[in-house]
Amino acid sequence: MTENTRTDSTLTAFVEATAAKYDMPGMAVGIRFGGREITASVGVTSTENPVPVTEHTVFAIGSTSKTFTTTALLRLVADGRVDLDAPVRTYVPELELSEAQSAATITVGQLLNHTAGLEWNLINNTGEGEDGLAKFVATLAELPLIGAPGERASYSQAGFNLLGRVIENVTGEPFEQVVADTVLAPVGLTESHYFQGDVMTRRFAAGHERQADGELAVSRVWKGSRANNPGGGLGTTVSDLLRWGRFHLGDGRGAHGETVLPADLLHRMRQPTVQLRNSTLADAFGLCWMLRDVDGVRMAGHGGSGFGQFADFQLVPERDFAVVVLSNASPNGIPANQAIVRWALEHYLGVIDKDPEPIPFDATRVPELSGVYDVDAMTMTCYADGDQLYLDCKVKPEIRAAGGAEIPQDHPPFPFGILPGDGDEYVITAGSFAGQRGFFSRDADGVITGVDLAGRVFARVS
Structure with a gap:
């Protein structure tokens, strides 16, 4: 906990009520507001082995991991080793897709904003070895395409896993090591890990799934296979995610004052690159960030889910505001997290986020x-x-x-x-x-x- 981190009894009370309403075994929340960082943690890590959740409890954050992958990739852009407008094959010459033209023309930038025309993902476990990503990329010819590169946006997990292979080929190092060395360590994220062997020695949350009888049961899978790490494999804590929010709201400098990412590239991540139609995900994609205009303010964020664990991470840059919510039960993790995000926006910023009203049935x-x-x-x-x-x-x-x-x-x-x-x-x-x-x-x-x-x-x- 940082020196200016504190609790807020009103926040804690709302988190407790929300966890009870949605039957969440555990939730952890962090908010950055007015230069202070506020946390609230309720419930337990697991119904089978109940340990109190704290701001230092590790949750699997699913697709929120993409923000870390993007930051690591942009480090290579800053160093002149990757060009966002270059074809992916410049860095992954082995790439084969079901359509040769797409394989030859998809750019790195199109993977970052989900306009490469790739379907969501392949469900295939290519092992936990250092060749996991390479083996995954070798199967991408099996992945359906939804359109030509640049034609429209469609969220693709496979695209971000392919970006992990770009990072590996350019650096000659395993993806996870590159992120640890160029992002996690310099930003000061000491509680963030990709490998379950690193997580299991710490306090961590287990996911829960609702069974047919209505009861919650602990998920026996904590995260996906290694090839899924770039798109969704990080485990981290509210404490680290608040620091991550502080970094992305800042000027690109890390924990010790050194430049981790030039400010222009950091801010470029939040610039719209493609508009989305009537999407809950976003009004537009930046470079990874999902951008929404809510009640007069621009938000940049990314959610994540998998195996009964859910993350919601949102920034309001113009107000130096961040909110992160982590929960550990399906299927109500999404509405529980959203309820807290919306409460925080209204309570701290006066920003109202509400759903549109449908017309009568026709x-x-x-x-x-x-x-x-x-x-x-x-x-x-x-x-x-x-x-x-x-x-x-x-x-x-x-x-x-x-x-x-x-x-x-x-x-x-x-x-x-x-x-x-x-x-x-x-x-x-x-x-x-x-x-x-x-x-x-x-x-x-x-x-x-x-x-x-x-x-x-x-x-x-x-």
Whole structure:
């Protein structure tokens, strides 16, 4: 805990109430406001081995790890060793994709802002050895493409894992070592680790999954395989994430005053590069950062999830504000984290973040919206039951069989409503994904060809 870190009884009370409301075994929260850092931790690390959560408890933060990968990559950009406009093959000549043209033209920058045209990811475990990323990249020809490079944004875990291989090939060192040496150590992040062997000797949170009987059970998987480290493999604490927020709100200098990343590159991460349509993820992508304009202020953030653990990390640069929330149970980790982020924005900044209101149900829309939509690992069925529309997302049986315990449980169908406007945008109205937004896409003839959910494009198959 830093010298100016303190507790806030009002924050602690709200976190306790939120954890109880959403049945979270444990939560840890950190806020930077007015030059002070405030923390609140409640509950336990595990229902099987209950140890109190603190600001130094290690959580798996999933895709929030991408902010660390991006910072390490931009270190190489600052040194002139990587060009964001260069084709990825400049640094990963072994890259093969299902379309030769895409493999030859995708740029490093397009991986950073999810416009490379890559599907979400491949569910394949390539081992825990130092060749894990190399083996993963060797399988990318199996990954579907959602479009030509630069055509549109679609969130891709595989793209960030490929960036990890860029870092390895340029430096000649394992990805994790590069991040540790060029980012974690100079910023002063002593509680952040990629390997479970480093985490298991510290106080760490276990994820929990809701079972069919309604009870929570500890997840037997803590994080994904090594090839997934660039896109989602870091474990860290509220204490370190507050320091990480302080760094990204600053001028690029590290714990001892040395420049970790030039200020222009640090701030460039927060500049919009591609706009998103009706997305809960963001209004725009910067270089990794998800950018939203909320009640008159610009926010930059990134969430993460996996195996019953959830992270939400948000910055308001113009107000020198940061909030991080970590929780350890599915499926309610997302709404629990969001509730605290929204409370913190309102309580400390007077900023109101609320969901849009859908229009009344229109039965005439059901035939054109209904159908089956597909992404690499999941199938989604859109249907109506009475006067309610639903999206039912299920992991494909063959993916679940291949992934075993690494595949999270399916969620109940998501009720949704159409938003005012052109009639193609929607918002999920209840459940653990309440507030998530997306849209139905059409071809040149006006026929619906896909649906966007959580930044991923599901193509219509029937």
